[in-house]
Amino acid sequence: MTPEAADATATGTVTDTATGTVLLAGIFSGDLEEAWQEIQPDTARRLLIAAVEAFAARGFHATTTRDIARGAGMSPAGVYVHYRSKEELLHQITLIGHRHTLRLVREVSASVSGPTRQLHAVIRDLTTWHARHHTTTRVIEYELHSLSPEHHTAILALRREIDGLVRQILEDGVGQGVFEVPDVPTTTLALLSLSVDVARWYHTPARHSEERLGQLYADLALRMVGSEPLP
Amino acid sequence: MTPEAADATATGTVTDTATGTVLLAGIFSGDLEEAWQEIQPDTARRLLIAAVEAFAARGFHATTTRDIARGAGMSPAGVYVHYRSKEELLHQITLIGHRHTLRLVREVSASVSGPTRQLHAVIRDLTTWHARHHTTTRVIEYELHSLSPEHHTAILALRREIDGLVRQILEDGVGQGVFEVPDVPTTTLALLSLSVDVARWYHTPARHSEERLGQLYADLALRMVGSEPLP
DNA sequence: GTCTATAGTAAGATAGAC
DNA sequence: GTCTATCTTACTATAGAC
The missing domain is CATH 1.10.10.60 (Homeodomain-like)
Incomplete structure (x- = not known):
């Protein structure tokens, strides 16, 4: 390069x-x-x-x-x-997509206060993004193994950042007593799984709009962490 | 063929x-x-x-x-x-794997009584199966698009059967008033997403044993459907 | 910066000996 | 039923004209 x-x-x-x-x-x-x-x-x-x-x-x-x-x-x-x-094309796509995801999580999380609202907003927007751009997200979530070793390593670092942001929300929630989560790292993975997997199965025409799916998944997320639903 | x-x-x-x-x-x-x-x-x-x-x-x-x-x-x-x-190899692998999954869901579901116990047992064993055999499940969950059109269609029919079995458990639970689920089809998808996605990220050495992960995910599943935890 | 033409390589699948 | 040898095709990437 x-x-x-x-x-x-x-x-x-x-x-x-x-x-x-x-x-x-x-x-x-x-x-x-x-x-x-x-x-x-x-x-x-x-x-x-x-x-x-x-x-x-x-x-x-x-x-x-x-x-x-x-x-x-x-x-x-x-x-x-x-x-x-061809690999450089995949790398550019994957890099742009992951930066977008990271920025999305960061900004959405900063835009509201409290772990409950943060988790709800993050899962809502992350899911909506995976649904609306399922073509792009399918590539960035499922073609990582075709990257060169160096590019793969760099992308994994971005993925760890994303994971860390969500995990921090869960830890905050547990610390403040508003979440009840027996295993924070595994529950973080499960929450991200929900949104990521949307890229695999979502296609249009769909049962729900991208926003509606985001809402439904955000509500599921709050249940998963033992939180009260948002008012 | x-x-x-x-x-x-x-x-x-x-x-x-x-x-x-x-x-x-x-x-x-x-x-x-x-x-x-x-x-x-x-x-x-x-x-x-x-x-x-x-x-x-x-x-x-x-x-x-x-x-x-x-x-x-x-x-x-x-x-x-x-x-x-080469496609016939993929087809055999995919067919065997999907039959195994379908049979697993069917038998586990029949082995206990009541939607709560059924859902817990199904997600537990489905997750354990995806974790323990993540090599096989990665192929059968993520290489479907490489099947011939005829084989692809046949496998999708098996997948719909699996989905139908889980959805029925949710409908039973809602009907009996032990689950509270605003959208049964979407929640069914989300539950299956959790287990399927394990094939993507699980690798050994792992944080949890396959069985422990199955337990954790089954507990998450009960939360997602608004059920009381199992005693 | 885009094209035509092609080099160089490697793939899926088969022929035919044993 | 397994092998060596190979056919045929198609790919990634480059050369060189314009």
Whole structure:
């Protein structure tokens, strides 16, 4: 990977490998669909979106670079002007997605006070995000094993941060006596499982809107930690 | 697929495509590791086990038939004496695994009385099964999309049966006033999500034994349906 | 920056000897 | 029933024209 692309992890911008063009800026405001819109140039964005759709539908290894090029309306060689390899496409998608998830948990958690409201809001929005963007989240949750070892390790660090934020809410709740949780780490895992697994099974048309599902899952989450429901 | 292999779906036996040898008999008693032991001849069993391990570690498409052959101590051509294609290996694994899951839910549910005890026992054993055999369950839960359309459809029917059994327990509990569930289908999905997702993250050495995790998850399940804990 | 053309490799599956 | 050898296809990635 070039120094430019490597900078993605450190600075929060994503830079085109070949052209040096800044691909992503301000990705941390707004939802992911908007973030894709910020990727420049156009072709790099179309390629990334085509890759997300193909990886979600068929998996990383079953997707060919020709599929991706075709999805972006380009020749097979066009991919390599903007990305060094198929794996770099997966890495960018996975990195952007995980940063978005981490930021979502952080900001939602900071936007309300008290473990009960925090847990409810986090699970609600995390679930809604997995449902609304199930194409993207399916890739970022289930194609990790196709990343290079270095990229895989870096993504796992982000995942541990996310886990840590949720676990802290549970520990706060237990400490304040509003949650009753026999095993905080395992219950944290179970809560995250609920939202993550939405990426596996959710598809439209769906029984519930993304927001409604988020509400239902947030209510389940409060039950799981032995909390009173929100008023 | 040959008529012999096609019979697998109808009769509950799995037959070697080339030799006509019965591969699986009595698969429905004992756990899956024992079921693998029943596969005959030896080479067919070794190939199936090698395929499970490779598919779980790398995914279906990233696994080569050469990987599988090597894992079974055979030449690449040896695979095709026992299986018509790589997809047939995945299909056998997925079929055996889903039948096992369906039978597990059915039998555990029938072995106790009352929705509370039934739900607790089903989630406990389903979770334990996903944890103990996370290699197998990772394949059967996450590689469905690599099946042929016909096989995929057949497996989805088995999955609907499993879902229906759990949903019935919830409906019984609501009907008897021991559960309080605002949305039975969605809560059923959430409960199954918990156990399924174990296949994604569980690995040894683990924080908890498979049985302990099953206990913890069964207790969570009762909370999710608004039930009193078991005495 | 995009294309056509293709190099180089590796895959799934089969032929035919033993 | 297993092997060696190989056919055929399709893939990732690059070269070089424009």
